[in-house]
Amino acid sequence: MILSEKTQKKILAEKNKYPQPKTAILPALYAVYEEFGYLSNETMKETGELLNIPFLEIVEVASFYTMFPKKPTGKYFLQVCTNLSCALLGAEDLVKHLEEKLKVKTGQVTPDGVFSIGRVECLGSCGTAPMLQVNNLHFQEDLTKEKVDKLLEELKKS
Amino acid sequence: MTKIVFKNIDKPEQYKIENYIKNGGYQGLAKTLKEYKPADIIEMVKKSGLRGRGGAGFPTGLKWGFIPKDSKKPKYLCVNADESEPGTFKDREIMEKDPHISIEGAIIASYAIGANVCFYYIRGEFVLCAQRIQKAIEEAYDKGYLGKNILGSGYNLDMYLYRGAGAYICGEETALLESLEGKRGLARVKPPFPAVEGLYKSPTVVNNVETLANVPDIVLKGADWFLSIGTAKSPGTKIFSLSGHINKPGNYELDMGTPLRHLIYDLGGGIKDNRKLKAIIPGGPSVPILTEEHLDVKLDFESLVQAGTMLGSGGVIVMDETTCMVKTALILMNFFKHESCGKCTPCREGTVWLYDILYRLEHGEGKKEDIDLLLKVCENIGGRTICALGDAAIVPVQSTIKYFREEYIAHVENRGCLTPFKFQLN
Ligand SMILES: Cc1cc2nc3c(=O)[nH]c(=O)nc-3n(C[C@H](O)[C@H](O)[C@H](O)COP(=O)(O)O)c2cc1C
Ligand code: FES
Numbered sequence: 001m002i003l004s005e006k007t008q009k010k011i012l013a014e015k016n017k018y019p020q021p022k023t024a025i026l027p028a029l030y031a032v033y034e035e036f037g038y039l040s041n042e043t044m045k046e047t048g049e050l051l052n053i054p055f056l057e058i059v060e061v062a063s064f065y066t067m068f069p070k071k072p073t074g075k076y077f078l079q080v081c082t083n084l085s086c087a088l089l090g091a092e093d094l095v096k097h098l099e100e101k102l103k104v105k106t107g108q109v110t111p112d113g114v115f116s117i118g119r120v121e122c123l124g125s126c127g128t129a130p131m132l133q134v135n136n137l138h139f140q141e142d143l144t145k146e147k148v149d150k151l152l153e154e155l156k157k158s
Numbered sequence: 159m160t161k162i163v164f165k166n167i168d169k170p171e172q173y174k175i176e177n178y179i180k181n182g183g184y185q186g187l188a189k190t191l192k193e194y195k196p197a198d199i200i201e202m203v204k205k206s207g208l209r210g211r212g213g214a215g216f217p218t219g220l221k222w223g224f225i226p227k228d229s230k231k232p233k234y235l236c237v238n239a240d241e242s243e244p245g246t247f248k249d250r251e252i253m254e255k256d257p258h259i260s261i262e263g264a265i266i267a268s269y270a271i272g273a274n275v276c277f278y279y280i281r282g283e284f285v286l287c288a289q290r291i292q293k294a295i296e297e298a299y300d301k302g303y304l305g306k307n308i309l310g311s312g313y314n315l316d317m318y319l320y321r322g323a324g325a326y327i328c329g330e331e332t333a334l335l336e337s338l339e340g341k342r343g344l345a346r347v348k349p350p351f352p353a354v355e356g357l358y359k360s361p362t363v364v365n366n367v368e369t370l371a372n373v374p375d376i377v378l379k380g381a382d383w384f385l386s387i388g389t390a391k392s393p394g395t396k397i398f399s400l401s402g403h404i405n406k407p408g409n410y411e412l413d414m415g416t417p418l419r420h421l422i423y424d425l426g427g428g429i430k431d432n433r434k435l436k437a438i439i440p441g442g443p444s445v446p447i448l449t450e451e452h453l454d455v456k457l458d459f460e461s462l463v464q465a466g467t468m469l470g471s472g473g474v475i476v477m478d479e480t481t482c483m484v485k486t487a488l489i490l491m492n493f494f495k496h497e498s499c500g501k502c503t504p505c506r507e508g509t510v511w512l513y514d515i516l517y518r519l520e521h522g523e524g525k526k527e528d529i530d531l532l533l534k535v536c537e538n539i540g541g542r543t544i545c546a547l548g549d550a551a552i553v554p555v556q557s558t559i560k561y562f563r564e565e566y567i568a569h570v571e572n573r574g575c576l577t578p579f580k581f582q583l584n
Contacts (some may be wrong), residue, residue, distance in 0.1 A: 121242070121496060133283065
């Protein structure tokens, strides 16, 4: 299997946890996403095998949910919220600033594979707008150009 | 102002169970199990007049009462923590800072409806919330508030944290149930309502985080106490999330019936840079906008309906004079188009049409007829979809045209936007 043993164990732990087996699909996909940062046909096939659920049902579910990228992103996937409250406080400027700094457009990955930029809908940080999210994990809020530049430097180093 | 949900929100490390208990937590549950039968709790919540805080405002006790008592099927409670209505971030603060208050409410609700399994469904992006809730659930098991024979009462309840994965529609209660069943989050045709056929075809109640967070105090202090807060028809408090062009954004718990002006100017510190107010979305973009003339409207279910809008989720978005209303509608339509689950044609196709028309207006390619065309497309979506997402999607278009039609016309006459969003990143 391509899935690491740790991920396989996680998926099997979800398998019989819920009143009905298909409820385990999303938690299992989370385990795959955490290992690879995206879902591929191969990893979804293996997920289906572990859960005894047909591959097509896994794909059907996975394709609905936007949090699981279906192709590799940069090591750090920066998603800028461009919904209203963030837009009112400069979100478009933030996207432009990132594109200029990283010399890639939204949806692209930097040649070294470290960064990619995306847009995302409201993440519930409207009171601390504008904001971006790193890898569906960390929120960076109350952003200014200076803060963004510092964040990029820190991420480059890590 | 009374604080119910936020009474301990700023106490240090309130998210830890020791502190929650030290500050009076889990007494509502203890009282419930010691003194009341499930039916008593339903009666008490009915009497309190508590209404859903997730957007629709449905009476909570009534909803619980719809669960059939003679059904042999298992019953389920689902906590709706999908919080994705733009401009809304109140449930996030509850989960991050005082997770146990919602869990205690959920346990009481589960007991009232006879559920032995509860799902706590959190939107996937709320990572810290998920960590706090997961930890809180484990702590509650350790202390005997969850699991078998809770506090020696003979009542059993298991609670599972479940993470969504980026879909606004999964906040709609039937789409949430589909998602929990391991399917695409498509809204279901109602009836059957979840109370009859919900999760795994069994009787189910879906409640918002804030709604449930009100329950422990209602049990402890009584329905009459709750009724004494707020207005006669909208008792209690509501948390408003304030954002946009405002000096002090954030969450504010207010007695129902507090004037909008008080929130914007006294608590929110007024409009950024002393600019003029232009428009306010009072309860998330699914509800019609208000303008300066509405500043004295009271924030409760009835008063907001009277003013032509709704309480919605309590997400208050403030826009100053520099804000283009066509652009505002365009941004929101981009959201609704992206989030339509695709099941109903009017919503799936209509939101794309509306987006395209708004786009050409904003970018100087609009025609005069486009304004009426927008309204016509709206008419063909409203009331013709399975869930309320379709009805919500047309609201920003209809209400911005209602108050700012001349601005739409100006976009046609000037071949584009004269007031692009001014705010720049510092
Ligand atoms: C498109 C759509 C999105 C919704 N999103 C949420 C949400 O994120 N959180 C929520 O509590 N209710 C949401 N609702 C309302 C739920 O369908 C449901 O009314 C609510 O969870 C019931 O709980 P309550 O009675 O405690 O408010 C949404 C409704 C629609 C139509
Ligand atoms: S609008 Fe950006 S986080 Fe809500």
